[in-house]
Amino acid sequence: MSVPTINNWFGAKPAGEGVDYRVWAPGRKTIAAVIERQDGQESELELTAGENHVFEGHDASGQIGDLYQWRIDGEGPFPDPASHFQPRGVHDKSEVIDHDFRWRHSRRIVDPRQLIIYEMHIGTFTTQGTFEAAAAQLPELQKLGVTAIEVMPVADFPGDRNWGYDGVMLYAPSRAYGRPEEFKRFVDMAHGLGLVVILDVVYNHFGPDGNYLWALAGNGFFRDDRKTPWGDAINYDGEHGQPVRDFFLGNIAHWMAHYRIDGFRLDATHEIRDESERHLLAEIAALVREQEGWVVAEDDRNEHLLCLPESKGGLGLSAVWADDFHHVVRVALTGQRESYFGNYHGTAEELAAVLDGGWLYRGQKLLTSETPRGTDPAPLDPAQFVHCISNHDQTGNRAFGERLHHLIEAEAYDVAQALLLLSPFTPMLFMGDEWGCSSPFLFFSDHSETLGKQVTAGRRREFGKFKEFADPKVRSKIPDPQADETYRKSQLHWEELNEPSHQERVDRTRELLTLRRKLHDSFPVERGDWEVTRQGEHTVVLHYHRENQTPLAIWCALQGQGEIPAPEGAVLFKAGTVTFDDSEAGRRLRFKGPFLLLLKNHGALPANPAS
Numbered sequence: 001m002s003v004p005t006i007n008n009w010f011g012a013k014p015a016g017e018g019v020d021y022r023v024w025a026p027g028r029k030t031i032a033a034v035i036e037r038q039d040g041q042e043s044e045l046e047l048t049a050g051e052n053h054v055f056e057g058h059d060a061s062g063q064i065g066d067l068y069q070w071r072i073d074g075e076g077p078f079p080d081p082a083s084h085f086q087p088r089g090v091h092d093k094s095e096v097i098d099h100d101f102r103w104r105h106s107r108r109i110v111d112p113r114q115l116i117i118y119e120m121h122i123g124t125f126t127t128q129g130t131f132e133a134a135a136a137q138l139p140e141l142q143k144l145g146v147t148a149i150e151v152m153p154v155a156d157f158p159g160d161r162n163w164g165y166d167g168v169m170l171y172a173p174s175r176a177y178g179r180p181e182e183f184k185r186f187v188d189m190a191h192g193l194g195l196v197v198i199l200d201v202v203y204n205h206f207g208p209d210g211n212y213l214w215a216l217a218g219n220g221f222f223r224d225d226r227k228t229p230w231g232d233a234i235n236y237d238g239e240h241g242q243p244v245r246d247f248f249l250g251n252i253a254h255w256m257a258h259y260r261i262d263g264f265r266l267d268a269t270h271e272i273r274d275e276s277e278r279h280l281l282a283e284i285a286a287l288v289r290e291q292e293g294w295v296v297a298e299d300d301r302n303e304h305l306l307c308l309p310e311s312k313g314g315l316g317l318s319a320v321w322a323d324d325f326h327h328v329v330r331v332a333l334t335g336q337r338e339s340y341f342g343n344y345h346g347t348a349e350e351l352a353a354v355l356d357g358g359w360l361y362r363g364q365k366l367l368t369s370e371t372p373r374g375t376d377p378a379p380l381d382p383a384q385f386v387h388c389i390s391n392h393d394q395t396g397n398r399a400f401g402e403r404l405h406h407l408i409e410a411e412a413y414d415v416a417q418a419l420l421l422l423s424p425f426t427p428m429l430f431m432g433d434e435w436g437c438s439s440p441f442l443f444f445s446d447h448s449e450t451l452g453k454q455v456t457a458g459r460r461r462e463f464g465k466f467k468e469f470a471d472p473k474v475r476s477k478i479p480d481p482q483a484d485e486t487y488r489k490s491q492l493h494w495e496e497l498n499e500p501s502h503q504e505r506v507d508r509t510r511e512l513l514t515l516r517r518k519l520h521d522s523f524p525v526e527r528g529d530w531e532v533t534r535q536g537e538h539t540v541v542l543h544y545h546r547e548n549q550t551p552l553a554i555w556c557a558l559q560g561q562g563e564i565p566a567p568e569g570a571v572l573f574k575a576g577t578v579t580f581d582d583s584e585a586g587r588r589l590r591f592k593g594p595f596l597l598l599l600k601n602h603g604a605l606p607a608n609p610a611s
Helices: 131-144 180-192 213-221 241-259 280-290 324-334 339-343 348-357 392-396 410-422 449-463 484-489 494-498 500-518
Strands: 011-014 019-024 031-036 042-046 054-059 067-072 075-078 117-120 148-151 169-173 196-201 222-228 231-234 263-266 294-298 319-321 362-365 372-374 385-388 426-430 530-535 539-544 552-557 561-565 570-583 586-600
Touching: 019 213, 031 054, 042 054, 067 213, 075 213, 117 131, 131 180, 131 494, 131 500, 169 180, 169 241, 180 196, 180 241, 196 241, 196 294, 213 222, 213 241, 241 280, 263 280, 280 294, 324 339, 324 348, 324 385, 324 410, 348 530, 348 539, 410 500, 410 552, 410 570, 410 586, 494 500, 500 570
Parallel strands: 117 148, 117 426, 148 196, 196 263, 263 294, 294 319, 319 385, 385 426
Antiparallel strands: 011 019, 019 054, 031 042, 031 067, 067 075, 222 231, 362 372, 530 539, 539 552, 552 586, 561 586, 570 586
16 A cells, blocks of 8 residues: 655655755745754744745754744744644644654555444543543454544644644644654554544634634635635635645645545535635545545535546545434434424435435425425445434534433434444444443533633524523523533543443444444445335335345334334344234234334335335
């Protein structure tokens, strides 16, 4: 497996004897590196202006571990936005990093059909909140049976706690979690356990505090004529757009070359505005694919072009988060219909459509806005849809961070989890859900006092739109994102696995994952390998009939109760309350509330196919 080439690099790089410095600064006249030696001595190195607004210089006395900042047209000094490490935080000096590392294991080649993803946040995965502590728990994930970990953003952010989506130093793993070599040890440990490592990256905005690109590039890095929910859009396609693209493409190459990352989750790709002849996402997809990697988009448009190859007019991404599955399941099991959940009824008809196609909305108008949403999912294979019943957003965007298993009965959760892990699509678990952890996952941050107060007030104001929080007194009870206690409450407590109820839950999860792997050859690979039908008002049936493989069927209802003709075949897995009765009319299946059956050697499909 080759190592990606990092072209047009920025920042500081050890170069034999000394250190090279390179920076892109359109509109700037002078750039100097203000260097702090390891003995405490300081010096300044004036960089030489070259073509295309690039300034370069070589410090013959430079060493690994030197600290530096940029002095720009006599102002500053400022930290380096392309820094590889910020030992004292995002507002302080950058460190010259040596990426030599004694790797024990190679990157993993991603087989999309084998992916069972586990989303995790380093700071709350353990009570220590470090790369080292997280690495120590990775054998538990191997034992669980997942095949990939999806790490929420580690790019450095202001303060000591953050979800990661306020990152401003995109090349620097956060010092809140540990040093670069500790992140490498985490990745190496994962690879040694056979786990694929997917890194969440944010290329649609920078955080509100600690972004010093304005000092170097002025307006060259952003477009004030194009807005996103976070402010000015990043300039991918205007004047100076190519160096901006190089910065982000170089970031992908950086994580793959220096940290052996296997794949990426791209945050909110619908907010990456680019009208270039070749979209940035297509360039990222091609770069990752050259390294036999995998890249998934978080995108709310249900747009199949994201995953179609460029030869068919698409962008070539590997997969897409398809949230319709989550929303239908959540509405069916909780009855919640406020905000975007108002676009769903949670009916068997909706569930059948999602299981048939991968997502529900295929051009229909949203119920809440009359806006058309979605495209035909048929051109995509099942592995290209990532489904979940919980993730950081769907948990942390709740006022009190409750997880799905905190909100519904255990039997109902059994059914939802089984449907997720036995359906044809790529499943994703959220950390701690596998054992029914007691910890919520709350929204938290650690901004400066002034900005922090704005974040807290904005968070509570946002929930004022919901009936439950119309009363200001109730809103005042929403946990303060800025409080350390909010962060601490969100941390997992692995000792819970010693308690019988949590052990029972993790055993159930492990059983399902073992079953998925065992039946792997029977699972659908492409369209035509499965069909979806309805049986009665509430029950949906998935029938797997891959050629030359054992036929399987999933019978499932998420709500209601009733009696239907009993299915044929050997029961491999059961969740929920189900009984079988013999009568003059034949064998009947009775259910009360959510249930799921997985059957082997299932007979003929019931009539009434799903539309």
